[in-house]
Amino acid sequence: MKISETVDYPASPDEVFAMLxxxxxxxxxxxxxxSLSHDVAVSQNGGGTRVVTKRDLPTQDLPDFAKSLIGPRLTITETYEWAAANGDGTRTGDLIVELGGAPVSLRAKLGLAPSGAGTRMSVDxxxxxxVPLIGGKIEKTAAPAIIDGIRSEGAVxxxxLAGER
Structure with a gap:
């Protein structure tokens, strides 16, 4: 299932990248x-940057068939691999989101580029x-949560960036 979202930030690409x-x-x-618990690791690799975030979320709001596959906690691991910036702050990257305990993952291309008076981040x-036979049903159930996560990150x-840290 295709996931395509954009997030607009009121800051330069360098400021947004520093935040991310x-x-x-x-x-x-x-x-x-x-999240019930979380771990974050940021590292430099050559000219790029890797951000790995792992968090445990409760599953009480998931459909019963999903809870039976996952259990009481859902572990989500996000791995961002950002390339070095171009002269105008534009960056590209890759995102992998894995749902522990579930055979579900998102593999996406990232973009960070100037847009108007700010920066637009794209996730495609x-x-x-x-999962044979029910993979499509699982994707349709997981997609709104993935999209909500992208939008929530944008709001945070x-x-x-407005100084509410």
Whole structure:
């Protein structure tokens, strides 16, 4: 299932990138969605940056068939691999979101580019559930949560950039 979202931020690409790679921002993003626990690691690799965020979420709001596959906690691991910036701050990257305990993952291309008076982050990828017969049903159930997560990150980011840290 295709996932395509954009998030607009009222800051330069360099400011947005600094925020997205700040461990405190990543921790706040996890807290805002009600994570039971979380870990964040940011590292440099060559000219790029890797951000790995792992969080545990309760599953009480998931459909029964999903809870039976996952259990009482859903572990989500996000891995962002950002390339070095171009001269105008434009960046590309890759995102992998894995749902522990479930055969579901998102693999997406990222873009960070100037847009108007700010920056637009784009996420374009494929959500896959590798379960015979019910994979499509699982993808349709998981897609809104993935999209909500992207939008929530945008809201937390706009607050962060406004000084609400």
């Amino acid at each position: 790679t700040d461990e405190r921002f990543q921790a706040r993003k996890c807290e805002e969605v009600g 990828g494929d959500l896959k559930a590798s 980011g706009r607050s962060w």
